Amino acid sequence: MTVQKLPMVKAINESLRRALASDPKVLVMGEDVGRLGGVFRVTDGLQKEFGDERVLDTPLAESGIVGTAIGLALRGYRPVVEIQFDGFVFPAYDQIVTQLAKMRARSLGKVSLPVVIRIPYGGGIGAVEHHSESPEALFAHVAGLKVVTPSNARDAYWMMQQAVRGDDPVIFFEPKRRYWDKDEVDPGATPLPLHRAAVARPGEDLTLAAYGPMVKVCLDAARAAAEEGRSLEVLDLRSLSPLDFDCVQTSVEKTRRLVTVHEAPVFFGAGAEIAARVTERSFYHLEAPVLRVGGYHSPYPPSRLEDTYLPDLDRVLDAVDRALAY
Amino acid sequence: MTVQKLPMVKAINESLRRALASDPKVLVMGEDVGRLGGVFRVTDGLQKEFGDERVLDTPLAESGIVGTAIGLALRGYRPVVEIQFDGFVFPAYDQIVTQLAKMRARSLGKVSLPVVIRIPYGGGIGAVEHHSESPEALFAHVAGLKVVTPSNARDAYWMMQQAVRGDDPVIFFEPKRRYWDKDEVDPGATPLPLHRAAVARPGEDLTLAAYGPMVKVCLDAARAAAEEGRSLEVLDLRSLSPLDFDCVQTSVEKTRRLVTVHEAPVFFGAGAEIAARVTERSFYHLEAPVLRVGGYHSPYPPSRLEDTYLPDLDRVLDAVDRALAY
Amino acid sequence: MTTGTVQFLNHEGELTSHPDHEAEISPDGLRKLYHDMAWSRRMDAEAVTLQRQGELGLWPSLLGQEAAQIGAGHALGAADYVFPSYRDHGIALCRGVDPLDLLRMFRGVTNGGWDPAEKNFHLYTLVIGSQVLHATGYAMGLAKDGSPGAVLTCFGDGATSQGDVSEAFNFAAVYHAPIVFFCQNNQWAISEANERQTRVPLHQRADGFGFPGVRVDGNDVLACLAVTKWALERARSGEGPTLIEAFTYRMGAHTTSDDPLRYRDGEEVAYWNLRDPLARLRTLLEARGWADGAYFDTVAAQCEERAVDLRARLRATPDPDPGDIFAHVHADGHALVDEERARFAAYQATFADAAGRGE
């Protein structure tokens, strides 16, 4: 593969192809990932290229998929598991939380489980129930897991490379509404470390901290704010566990104001952790409380209401206004 | 039942007995809850008294237990489900998150699911793996659930009464290390509303916000601090979803300093939500950042290390010192 | 245990027999079955069209499964309760559910919305297998109540792989619950053929849990009706659960988002086209002289009319009230939800204000 402009689906596809090609222990498994190439076509063509011993269409059982992936990892394989949609990860939650996350500690480090669990997540695609959720906080709270989420195709490519090569379980959240956004992917580049946040847009007056699908919304907000003479810095957190608090701290100690943005409900969400920790780290620097923009504390609504439910440019700017008013 | 001094196990037992006696639709179900009376004896004698059509020993399958409880609730029953230990709730997590929590909203309010899920939780009893965890944040983040946890026998009695009578699903966390602590229970008293926090000990200099097993630790810390002339206010939150932020706010605007304490890992834990919201509500009142004391971001350790892992009086006082140093 | 696949109407439209079961055959009954199958097919086609036109977000077509669903639907008594999956439009119609309710859900107006107790037809469940446990619990409740009803729950071949479904089988067996597990084996779970889900015929799964499993020709409405009736009767009379595997075929795409050309060949589809559940019943009705061209024209015209009406009603469906986001989360209220609802209202008001000020 050469330098190409790719949509995120294709970038992940290429990254998986490279992983499969370069390490015979890498497996791809999940529902419909083989013959169909996944409902989003992320694994398109991989079974054809690598065979059904490497790319497995599994029975329809998420606990079974993750549970057998753990067994395969114990046998030396490096499974990359697809959960078809965010809302369908919960049948596998027990295996993830009690087994995948804890087995290394349980074995005092004698066992590693290099399993990547890919989860297309988030809303904004007009889908039916359970197809638009953002359950990342439910994984970030769990010790033993790493939780990452790219916001663009380039990061998706590289972060998948890094996730597959690492020896720890990684929950890899893919923002499905950004699947078709294109970005330049250079397979020869040197990527940022997996758990490092990025300054997606520098600014002076206030920091917007977002990840995954909301980075674009924040960039749009920053552009809109710029027209009104406000300089917003946008952070793309990229990783939620660990979370690059150094990056957030540096930014906040410059701008003195922070707004967090995610699709998931605010209550007990990532914004809470960021607000709490940044306030502790930079107490005397903050001129306003950290404000949080996110989903409401209600089940994800039917699609005709999702535009109302999801944070958008207006809601971000509203929070910006409120933060700047302090 | 008359006014009695009861340990928490017995208080919950009496509360369930009363619920079973006063409403024929109330059921108790779970593993070993019938003939054995539960591994902690919380349901002791109930099957004998109400028969095995009301108190059901179920197959060993948590998803099945919660899933059938949902069906029973749809049929008009009010099941009180026991999960044997905190670490075993995860096989039921899918049913809880995608069905129990969401069905009412899904039906536009046409269906209610009055299901109570009892979960003995927390550490400090020298148990083996999976028997000492505090997964409350994983439920509080989920819209559609109510999450409560008593810290003492009296509250346990009343909160169970209220949980069973309410029409919403309630995750009822029972602090197992406080099961044998006694308190006076008066079945004729008027209880505090279920989701109201309580000032467990008034104070002036700093607020300690805790719940469940950590309330006692905080009360001990407050007593110790008092000897050094420091007046700590201890809040017993009692409910995590909803969380009584008015109570916390009132306290913090008086004391101007807040330390949260829980056994669960700090990262993405309840302390984060409390810190974020209280800081937002009372930004100009706070003289120090909200400090959080809790578990580390590692799987709950083997029991010989749990005293090191769990917040104790010293760690609470250390945080108090740090908060007061601002 | 029933032996072999139960079939009463083969794909050539001829009546056959089975040693263990009996079909009820009356011209009137057959016409009613035909009518309901035709309407479910027409309604389904309308929904597919509406999706193509952007009126629905998604539609899972029942095309090919009409016999299974209308057969099962006709077996139900008034006191029986159904826990459907998401493709069971035919059963919904049999229960008297307004198809608009189904369409509203796939339009994204609600995530369910109808009152399950009204027609004893639970909301659709999208998480594969979950409802099978709810159904089992409900059946346990029926038994506790001494109710004369039984439960029928629907799920697909793929669903049988889910732990929840096995747990439900076991709970139902252990508690001897009055329930019929109605598995529509349409051969495919999205792109995965049966052999990716199971090594053996699915009705066999029941053996391991201790209740009978029966395979019926799922494209034979008579067989589906007879066996479901028998199984419901067993349930009602305290004989416990039954698993029915209705062996059928998903003639269309998994949903309107799916492209089956990517994973299955035309030959297979052609094979099953010959086994169309409606065609064989029509052949029988015509052969026996129980219905003629005029009858079929009338049915088609009726269906057409209702489809037009359905379309009009769907188009007139208003978008949901944003307040729905907060309104139905809890029965007894929740301080945070209330707070967010109030803040949301205030925030919305700023736009109204802004608009009012002509901004």
Next chain:
Amino acid sequence: MTTGTVQFLNHEGELTSHPDHEAEISPDGLRKLYHDMAWSRRMDAEAVTLQRQGELGLWPSLLGQEAAQIGAGHALGAADYVFPSYRDHGIALCRGVDPLDLLRMFRGVTNGGWDPAEKNFHLYTLVIGSQVLHATGYAMGLAKDGSPGAVLTCFGDGATSQGDVSEAFNFAAVYHAPIVFFCQNNQWAISEANERQTRVPLHQRADGFGFPGVRVDGNDVLACLAVTKWALERARSGEGPTLIEAFTYRMGAHTTSDDPLRYRDGEEVAYWNLRDPLARLRTLLEARGWADGAYFDTVAAQCEERAVDLRARLRATPDPDPGDIFAHVHADGHALVDEERARFAAYQATFADAAGRGE
């Protein structure tokens, strides 16, 4: 399919036969089996005592299940891999696991701690049923590797109710994995008798997933050995999974925390005491003159010696290093864990300082 319960040694110590299977009988082999059963029982009793003395937090006794475990353990080849539950001390011993490793876990020194790859014996799993999926995945891996080994996984009768176990049965069947599901049906899941878990004999569960299920007399070490060997051989030669239900009895409490007098009667226990797996083998050995009093005395003395040694080693086991809390969470590090570890060290140091200053 094997018919009936496989048994070669009845509870009176007489050899019997079975049409489908064959026992290997040699004085040497039987003595070795007896020895291992005796040692596992003695080791187990020592652990119970140690728990009573406060040296262990908990102990799940294998009492009564020695034949099942030693039989299965002796069937294993070096390349085979075991995924145990938490009561499989006998199999652990057969694999060469140091019993101290088991005790350390129940002492609360570690949540596992041994290297599973060293003896091809995975860590104990406490969440009921989870390991059965791991075992299945591992077996899928063996097959991919073309390895000569097979997997044996252990679980209880209660575990069969868990969705994970059914999912594992199905994955194993679909992928034709080289695995033996070894279910020790000890009649009880804590306080719940078999009829609360299942309506039919558990070996029957396999039928529904498409592989053979066999019931063996779980108190007959010869039957357990022969059938497990046969099943492992099937697995290794590409014939797929087998479910073995070893029909045995938990003679003691569920764990040292349990009081079985609350839920089962003495008659049942007495019935099973007569079926003690060790007693019947001893009867056979004595009747045939393959072992005499002196032999049994020697075995007892050896076991005693090892038990004393084990106790001494356990007592000498140091408490774990608090650093263990942070040391093994991740292979590639984690900034937050590192930060917390550093803060923890600094905090601990304040106590050392305080102590140093004589406070």
